[in-house]
Amino acid sequence: MPELPDVEGFRRVAKQAAHRQVREVRVHDAQVLRGVGSEAFQRTLRRRYLAEPRRHGKWLLIGTAGAANAPASPPVVLLHFGMTGNLQWCPHDAELHDHDRVVFDFAAGELRYRDMRKLTGIHLAREQDEVDDLLAGLGPDAQQIEAAEFGERLTRTRRRLKPALMDQSVIAGLGNICVDEILWRARIHPNRSTADLTDDDLDRLYREMRAMLREAVRVGRVPDGPSWLTGHRDEPDRRCPRCSTALRRTRIGGRSTLWCPTCQPD
DNA sequence: ATGTCTGTTTCCTA
């Protein structure tokens, strides 16, 4: 699930905890902690205040601030949600979910990192350099990138369009669902070569990406209403919301891909 | 029961 719009939704969840003091951190499954042990993670965060959460691509970054003798560069929590992760703001008496892996406890409530499959997890950066290292491989955020750079980065390498759009080092934030939606709206076949894209193709791609993200971010996920391709993904008789052609489902770049053979000619 | 599928990422080989 979690692509840019979902993580943007999690960012709003995390805002509930901003400027609050961590009373304690409960680690129910240390496996999701990456590159840091339970003890160190808990010790580092206990009694610190969380900052306003930020997002880059599919990463959620939560800075911290200490009350006194704050280090010049305070620790930052970096969360990735893999395929099934999410963030919940719960009252203390809400029953613990089977997949609640880490719980941040505040006087006002709890922030819970919930994830069924533990494909990715939570990192702790002790200083800004470590944040930079973790995000070093990412391209510009899909919501921030400007048209010129979008075109330049996308066409920098010659490859199939869909895997290029999903490549986090090219642009950060788009996943399988977002990309299918963008390509369908821009009327471009997912298998087209980046090298063959016209300026007009690139212009449409950029504008449809922006429009799709704006709407999806508003609701905190890619909408699945009838006018969205996503809404028809799992229907038995999938038809294009625009032209009613039977949708095709194939595999591109190892990922399940939904597209309309009429709107998106090869 | 066994195999296949799934919104991610990374690592390996061709």
Place this chain on the structure above:
DNA sequence: GTAGGAAACAGACA
């Protein structure tokens, strides 16, 4: 360089 497969993981489904 890019493409393809496998792995990490857990569950649903045929």
